[in-house]
Amino acid sequence: MRKKILFVLPALAAALMFYSPAGAHCQIPCGIYDDDMRMKMMAEHITTIEKSMRLIKELSEEEEKNYNQIVRWVNNKEQHAQQLSEIITYYYMAQRIKPAEKSDEKAFDKYQTQLTLLHKMLVEAMKTKQTTDFEHIENLRELLHDFGHAYGGQNGHAHGGHNGHEGHEH
Template identity: 60%
Template sequence: MSRAKKMAVAGCLAMAGVAAVALAHCQIPCGIYGDSTRFTTMREHVTTIEKSMKQIVELGADTANMNQLVRWVDNKETHADALSEIVTAYFMTQRIKPVAEEQKEAYAKYVTEITLLHQMLVESMKSKQTTDPEHCAKLRTLIDQFETSYSKH
């Protein structure tokens, strides 16, 4: 393997290591939580997914736009993944704590919130598979419903 290829591989590995450290930061747990920021960011991801869908449909009509089309598809996928990351790594694993079934009221709230988060993951996945803006509308509704329930902590 040439020196340039070795350097490129080493650079990629170093970047992967930095990314892993960045993602792991909030799983320490550090105790630094910004719930309102997460909700704002989730909504921004949905808006970006929706804009990407519109651009994909618009650009898909002309094969001369394939480069831009690919970029919008990648953008849509990236933001859907980022939304899913907030749902799983922030809310499901750090903020929503398991509750014993015997604590009926708290358990019902737990099940409601985990169900809403799961539905967000499904809609996020579906938004990657299509350009149907209905998935964005459903995501917005689910985020609103979850925030309403979650804010009653």
């Protein structure tokens, strides 16, 4: 019995170290959505990634490098890029963007545009994990703006918190 506990405890501790609660909205048919908030959250993640990049560069240029701070900002950049990716995939792609039939040309074109923009955002978010190139921040901001318009919002944001999808179960 004691051997089992000695084996299970380290495994449990290791599992808890890597546990990360889901940051995205639930995927059950609750019907509670706030598109404007998600757009603002994505913009905030992009700004945080940008700040992290700037501080990584600044700290790396110092004569006496503080590696602990550099690692902290790298981790922060990674976490926010991951959270941005989760909103894109779990909120928008899995729950909010509805497939459209090719026979409905207008709806299908909108669907294709939205998916393309979201996919490009995912690629840019991945690239922010790999580098400190600010070009990816500019691309993300432009893509977010374009997605806001393609999603049906005014001024680059979805409107009304529900974007006309009330009552849809996801």
